[in-house]
Amino acid sequence: MKILVTGSNGFVGKNLIAELKNKGYNEIFEFNRNNNISLLEEYTKQCDFVFHLAGENRPKNDNEFMEGNFVFTSQLLELLKKYGNKAPVLLTSSIQAEKDNPYGRSKKAGEDLLFNYYYETDTKVYVYRLPNLFGKWSKPNYNTVVATFCHNIARDLDIQINQPDAELSLCYIDDVLEEFLNALEGNPTVHEDFCVVPVTHNIKLGELAELIKSFKESRTNLSIPNMEDALTKKLYSTYLSFLPEDQFSYDLKMNCDHRGYFTEFMRTPERGQVSVNVSKPGITKGNHWHHTKNEKFLVVNGEGVIRFRKIASDEIIEYRVSGKKLQVVDIPTGYTHSIVNVGETDLVTVMWANECFDPDKPDTYFVEV
Structure with a gap:
């Protein structure tokens, strides 16, 4: 064709x-x-x-x-x-x-x-x-207010909001393309005399600005936008397409000491947080337990042993872990646990916790395995 x-x-x-x-x-x-x-x-x-x-x-x-x-x-x-x-x-x-x-x-x-x-x-x-279209490759100050907001906020430039309560009807470019391909095949979505893109989103102008600002702040607070919300997901993808080409990367805080380092990667209120833990050879980390907090450990480099002991028990359970065989180890509640680097290289572990760390309620109790 x-x-x-x-x-x-x-x-x-x-x-x-x-x-x-x-x-x-x-x-x-x-x-x-x-x-x-x-x-x-x-x-x-x-x-x-x-x-x-x-x-x-x-x-x-x-x-x-x-x-x-x-x-x-x-x-x-x-x-x-x-x-x-x-x-x-x-x-x-x-x-x-x-x-x-x-x-x-x-x-x-x-x-x-x-x-x-x-x-x-x-x-x-x-x-x-x-309606108002948005998505990658749109032009700021030309195609849509979404493009202008994404471009300016990503560059710390001012945005103008004269009517924050003004209601916008938005349509995402991928939804447009899907509908256009349907029309190409002779199956458009028709409403009265016109064809329509069936998926649209409504949002107030002020809310749109605050949401896009939160995307920029997520690099600092390590939050992940709520991807269950369709509009948020599409706006976040659009925002990333407007990042300056010399600013695709951003630094994370590395909590370093003689044992290695621990770095938080991302945080979500609904899904917990992901961190990266690096232990030097011979180092043991952990030796604590939780009431409700639970974790998953995934060793991606090095050789280690994860040890568990149920509180009020003397029995020690061991799991050998290695970057040569990717295997997730669940950390159940009520077990004090530790991870030991038994290899000759750094032990690198990706750690997920079901809740973000709260210093006021850490739910972490130090007890030797």
Whole structure:
């Protein structure tokens, strides 16, 4: 199948083309404002489907709205008619088409062109009135407030919030792509006269800003956002795509002494915390027990022995652990336990605890195994 994508250099275009290639569509005609119109004429002779994503949303003057959203659409449809090409056409419009402003009127005019094209040629058309889109490769101060917030917060730049209680309707780029591929296969989601992306999210502007700020703070407090919440998960992925390229990494606090070091990696209120423990050869760590706190140990380097003794018992239980055989050892409650480096190299253990450490309620009682 030969697929024409107008606006190929835009936010949606880049994501769509990447996903089309992922799905095995290799004959993609990419057209953008830098190309000559003669190239569009060649593409409209051959294409089997049109994703018409090109448009104008932030011109230098209002007249350019109609030029980008109406005139170009008219040119595209005239070329398809010229060559008798009845390839289905998908148009990305906007919820702004319902409003009486220069942008909205230009989008509505483009919609009307497409519907008239359908009535005239009996060609399949899919008109999507999209809400505010967000995701990777979007442009700050251009595509969406999400992009602007992510870009600025990641760089410690100010953001402006004039109406914190303003309600936003957001749609994630991956959800858009999934729906567009459905349309490509002839199965769009239709509501009345328009096609829709079935998954959208609502959030207040002020809440959006605070959530994105929390993503930046998570590098300091080691928290992990709540990935069970679909919008949070999608926003966090978007935020990471805006990190400056020299700031992908960040340091962790290493609590060091002669025995080795202990470093917290991540903390979650619902799922506990993960840490990395390094013990020098011959070193024993632990010798404590817990009432409720429980842990999992995973040795990833070196040779060690984990010892257990149930409180009020003399019997010692041993588990040999090695980085050569990855094996999780549960640390049950009511057992004092220790881990000993019996090898000649550092013993590296990934440790998970079911709750984050609370110095006021440590639930840790030191008793020799």
